[in-house]
Amino acid sequence: MKSLQAFVAAATLTTAFAGVGAPTPANAFTGGSFPACTEQGVLSYMAHRFVWTDDHVIQRGLRVDDITHARENKYEPATEIHQVGRRYCQATAWMNDGTKREMWYLIEEGMGFAGLGDNVEFCISGLDPWHVYGAWCRSVR
Template sequence: MARFLALAAGLAASFLSMQAMAADPVGSYGAVDDVCADARVHSTIQKRFRYQVTHVPNLPNVDIVDFYGSYQTRYSPSSYDSPIERRYCRATARLSDGRDRTIWYLIEYGQGFAGLGNNVEFCVSGFDRWNLYDGHCRVLR
């Protein structure tokens, strides 16, 4: 009987420490931190921009040296119809030639290589020579 009471007490303690889960969660909740200003996201954009200006003909040979004014413009939570959570962001990028350019970027959660990590797509105003993101980076706005 003592073992049964100890087992029952152990089970009760474990159930009390569990977080309650709603059967019908209402609404979508996003992260509270500012992902758009994350240094890892900016570093990924800088590396890919460097690759872009060296491999696309007739682009000026510049680098992104700084980002400022990063903010989120749109949020698309994951849902049944669209299981990928997306954040659309805008910032100003300072280039190595001293000019400031608007940059639009998208962070897709869980879409990194082999589903690990996040994917970042970006478009710097005036540098989408092949209109990959439509005119004036419209797709990422």
């Protein structure tokens, strides 16, 4: 009788925790809001992050004064096979030295720190000296 009770208890616990080890998709934490290429929060994030990058890495004294003509080039929704939604974008970055440069950026749904929020990667034409994003910013185009 005790072995039957132990079996039933074990079966109940196994059933109760069956979903505990299953991976949770990252987009479950985003609240369903996946920012557009033109969203002000995305554009200001890139401008502020570029300041840090220039101050600590490139060291040319450059700043992004304005970002215009933001548009989406391609959208890859999250699927069972590709579980991260991606939005590929392009814009024009107006620099503090008076030049305008093309910029490409990628918004990844649910790929923020620890899977919370979204991630933005960007590349400004001519300002990726180590080709972090490939030649001509190819990996974020």
